[in-house]
Amino acid sequence: MTDTEDIEELKREIAKLKKINAKLISRVERSYDQQPSAYALFETAIALDNQVRRRTQEVQQALRSIERANEDLRRAKEQAEAANLLKSSVLTSISHDLLQPLNAARLALSTLGSFEMGGDETGLIDQADRSLATLEELLRTLLDLSKLDAGVMTPDMRAFPIDDLVASLVKEQAQGAAKRGLKLRHFGAGRWVTSDPLLLRRVVQNLIANGLRYTRRGGVLVGGRARAGRWTVEVWDTGPGIPEERREAIFQEFQRGEAGEHGGQGFGLGLAIVRRLGLALEHPIDLSSRIGKGSMFSVSLPLAEPPKAQPAARPAEPSLAARGPLNNARVLVIENDAAVLSAMAALLRRWGCEVETAPSGDEAAEAARRQTPQAIIADLHLDHFERGALAVAKVRRAVGAPTPAMLVTADHSDTAAREAEEAQMTLLRKPVRPAELRSLLSYLLSQPRA
Numbered sequence: 001m002t003d004t005e006d007i008e009e010l011k012r013e014i015a016k017l018k019k020i021n022a023k024l025i026s027r028v029e030r031s032y033d034q035q036p037s038a039y040a041l042f043e044t045a046i047a048l049d050n051q052v053r054r055r056t057q058e059v060q061q062a063l064r065s066i067e068r069a070n071e072d073l074r075r076a077k078e079q080a081e082a083a084n085l086l087k088s089s090v091l092t093s094i095s096h097d098l099l100q101p102l103n104a105a106r107l108a109l110s111t112l113g114s115f116e117m118g119g120d121e122t123g124l125i126d127q128a129d130r131s132l133a134t135l136e137e138l139l140r141t142l143l144d145l146s147k148l149d150a151g152v153m154t155p156d157m158r159a160f161p162i163d164d165l166v167a168s169l170v171k172e173q174a175q176g177a178a179k180r181g182l183k184l185r186h187f188g189a190g191r192w193v194t195s196d197p198l199l200l201r202r203v204v205q206n207l208i209a210n211g212l213r214y215t216r217r218g219g220v221l222v223g224g225r226a227r228a229g230r231w232t233v234e235v236w237d238t239g240p241g242i243p244e245e246r247r248e249a250i251f252q253e254f255q256r257g258e259a260g261e262h263g264g265q266g267f268g269l270g271l272a273i274v275r276r277l278g279l280a281l282e283h284p285i286d287l288s289s290r291i292g293k294g295s296m297f298s299v300s301l302p303l304a305e306p307p308k309a310q311p312a313a314r315p316a317e318p319s320l321a322a323r324g325p326l327n328n329a330r331v332l333v334i335e336n337d338a339a340v341l342s343a344m345a346a347l348l349r350r351w352g353c354e355v356e357t358a359p360s361g362d363e364a365a366e367a368a369r370r371q372t373p374q375a376i377i378a379d380l381h382l383d384h385f386e387r388g389a390l391a392v393a394k395v396r397r398a399v400g401a402p403t404p405a406m407l408v409t410a411d412h413s414d415t416a417a418r419e420a421e422e423a424q425m426t427l428l429r430k431p432v433r434p435a436e437l438r439s440l441l442s443y444l445l446s447q448p449r450a
């Protein structure tokens with residue numbers, strides 16, 4: 001082969017290769033053209049990746065600020081709890097330290113009142129005593145609130161007929177209602193509920209008292225309804241109603257509106273207590289109200305099965321007298337306060353007791369000689385400095401038997417407790433709770449005679 005032939009051969013070869021190359025390039029280009037999204041996808045992926053990174057950073061920042069906010073909240077909560085605890089302990093000690101001299105002041109006042117005096121002075125003494133009594137009540141309420149806040153009041157839950165509790169409250173407030181020309185009615189339904197009867201009593205008592213205090217015309221009706229295993233006690237009134245924007249505030253301490261039409265002004269603590277008790281008992285409290293029409297406060301509690309032996313359907317009131325060891329029991333009540341005396345006698349008679357009353361030890365001994373009592377209820381402080389325990393001793397001497405006795409007092413001091421302890425008698429504090437009195441009296445009457 002010559003050189004020229006070689007060159008020609010090479011040229012052909014190059015031309016062929018160029019063709020192949022051109023074909024390959026066009027193929028590659030075609031294949032690119034056929035998948036136009038591939039690169040776009042790649043670009044999108046990168047853009048998304050950037051976005052995800054940015055978002056992640058934002059989320060992380062948000063998380064960090066939530067954590068900071070949480071930390072702030074936790075600190076605020078700790079501070080609030082510490083403040084609450086401090087408030088509770090300060091209130092407890094203040095209330096305690098103030099209650100003692102208050103008691104003393106009231107005693108001194110009553111001593112002063114026993115001296116011969118003109119009408120003006122007696123009026124002033126009464127006024128001072130009423131103010132002190134109000135102060136004492138305020139302190140006790142604050143003390144209770146702080147106890148509820150500190151969680152040291154633990155409910156004692158049990159099943160009981162709700163009608164008895166409401167009926168006794170209605171009875172207590174009936175006279176006051178009637179004096180103001182208001183109706184106070186109760187519709188019972190014979191249901192049993194589970195609650196702490198004493199704490200629940202305070203809830204319903206406050207609701208009824210408010211209904212009466214703020215109602216000018218009409219009155220208060222206490223009813224209830226059963227739904228989904230619960231019983232709702234409803235206290236309806238025909239009062240002024242409560243504006244929407246006040247409905248939350250009135251449950252806070254010292255939040256009070258205008259003075260009640262007839263019942264004067266309170267402390268603004270009743271509903272604060274109601275709310276705290278509702279929380280402690282796990283009984284939701286509800287309120288609905290229409291301006292100019294009235295309000296309905298309710299408390300919802302779990303229904304309980306009535307025990308088989310005592311059918312709940314029977315109305316509780318008339319059957320009370322027929323039951324238990326109190327029937328025909330001869331009870332002697334020694335009490336110098338005429339209003340307390342007649343109220344207690346009425347209650348005891350309702351339970352079927354035969355009641356004798358006397359304002360002093362001497363008169364009680366007289367009565368006991370006429371008819372021997374089976375139990376004695378004596379006020380701790382009688383007139384002319386006479387002590388209840390000594391009055392009981394006089395009666396026991398008169399009948400020549402250690403008649404079972406209990407002491408009753410409004411004095412909540414330790415001294416009163418010690419005095420009762422020394423006399424070996426049970427002390428019942430005023431305001432006397434009917435259920436407590438009833439069970440204590442039943443217990444005394446069932447004691448074997450020495």
Ligand SMILES: Nc1ncnc2c1ncn2[C@@H]1O[C@H](COP(=O)(O)OP(=O)(O)OP(=O)(O)O)[C@@H](O)[C@H]1O
Pocket residue numbers: 206210211213214237239240241242250251255256257258265266267268269270271272295
């Ligand atoms: N049934 C009601 N109808 C209208 N207003 C009411 C009713 N119950 C409560 N209120 C309003 O709510 C306020 C707070 O009531 P709360 O029972 O807490 O205190 P209070 O009755 O003023 O005093 P207290 O401490 O003696 O109960 C009342 O002052 C009154 O303005």
Ligand SMILES: [Mg+2]
Pocket residue numbers: 206209210266269270271
């Ligand atoms: Mg009130």
